[in-house]
Each structure stands twice: as C-alpha cells, then as structure tokens.
Amino acid sequence: MSVGAGGGAHMNTNTDLARGALGRYGEELAARRLVEAGMTVLERNWRCGRTGEIDIVARDGDVLVACEVKTRSGGGFQHPMASVTPEKAERLRGLAERWIQAHGGAPPGGVRIDLVGVVLPRRGAAVVEHARGVA
Numbered sequence: 001m002s003v004g005a006g007g008g009a010h011m012n013t014n015t016d017l018a019r020g021a022l023g024r025y026g027e028e029l030a031a032r033r034l035v036e037a038g039m040t041v042l043e044r045n046w047r048c049g050r051t052g053e054i055d056i057v058a059r060d061g062d063v064l065v066a067c068e069v070k071t072r073s074g075g076g077f078q079h080p081m082a083s084v085t086p087e088k089a090e091r092l093r094g095l096a097e098r099w100i101q102a103h104g105g106a107p108p109g110g111v112r113i114d115l116v117g118v119v120l121p122r123r124g125a126a127v128v129e130h131a132r133g134v135a
Contacts, residue, residue: 022120026071027055030116033128034058039065048098052091056116057099062109066096068134073120080117080129089113089135 031041034056043057056067068088070080084092096111113135119127 022071022073023069026118026120027069029071029118029126029128030067030069030130031056033116033130034065034067037130043099046095046099048095051098052095054092054095054099057096058114059107060109060112062107064096064100064107064109064111065114066092066099066111067114067116068092069116069118071118071120074122080115080119083117084115084134086135093135 027044031044034041037060039058039060041056041058044055046054046057048054054066055069056065058065058067068084070083072080092113093111096113100106100111112133115131115134117129117131119129121127
C-alpha cells in the first residue's frame with residue numbers, strides 16, 4: 001500500500017504517513033474490541049500538553065481505563081504486548097490521573113491501565129489482543 005505525500009508539518013515522509021495511518025487503523029480496531037467487551041469509549045487520543053497522550057480512555061463498569069494501543073504490521077518486529085515498559089506504564093498512570101482531574105474526579109472503581117496489541121499480518125485478518133491491568 002503506498003501513501004501519497006502531504007499531511008502536516010510533523011509528517012514529512014511517506015513512511016511517517018503510512019505509520020500514522022497504521023496507528024489510526026489499529027486504534028479503530030482496538031476501540032471496536034473494547035466496545036465488544038462491554039466497555040464505553042469516552043475519548044480517543046487525549047493529549048495532555050507535552051506530557052503525552054492516552055490512545056483510548058474508556059469506562060469498564062465503574063472503572064476508568066487508560067488504554068495504550070500498539071499496532072505492528074508485517075513480520076520481524078517486537079510483539080506489541082512487549083512494548084509497555086515500567087516507565088511507559090508509570091507515564092500512562094500519570095496521564096490517567098490528569099484526565100481524572102480534568103473530568104471531575106475519580107470513578108468509584110479506580111483506574112486501570114490496559115494494553116491492546118494489534119498485529120496486521122501480510123495476509124489474513126488482524127489479530128487483536130486485549131490485556132487488562134498491565135500496570
């Protein structure tokens with residue numbers, strides 16, 4: 001699949017454009033998986049200044065879920081589920097706290113950090129894995 005030139009100033013190569021499209025597609029598949037699991041997606045790509053971004057903010061019953069989405073295509077790559085380091089998990093927890101402050105306080109069930117890994121093989125259907133409470 002080739003992607004034409006264009007886009008914003010931060011995306012200046014075809015590779016950046018393709019990676020952005022891949023990430024958006026993976027996030028769409030992840031959001032669908034969460035909804036199928038009975039969760040409510042509250043927000044996508046929530047940014048907090050330069051601190052970072054939560055890919056998907058969702059509610060699972062009375063629990064707030066900050067969900068990191070990792071999408072990989074082809075082969076010869078690290079599995080997406082192996083990509084959340086302790087530092088990344090801590091950053092996500094901090095972002096979730098900021099989201100709570102900006103949106104009226106903590107839910108009764110607390111906060112959970114989930115990870116959705118999306119693998120897009122060269123052929124066949126995407127594989128979507130949802131891991132709850134990774135941090």
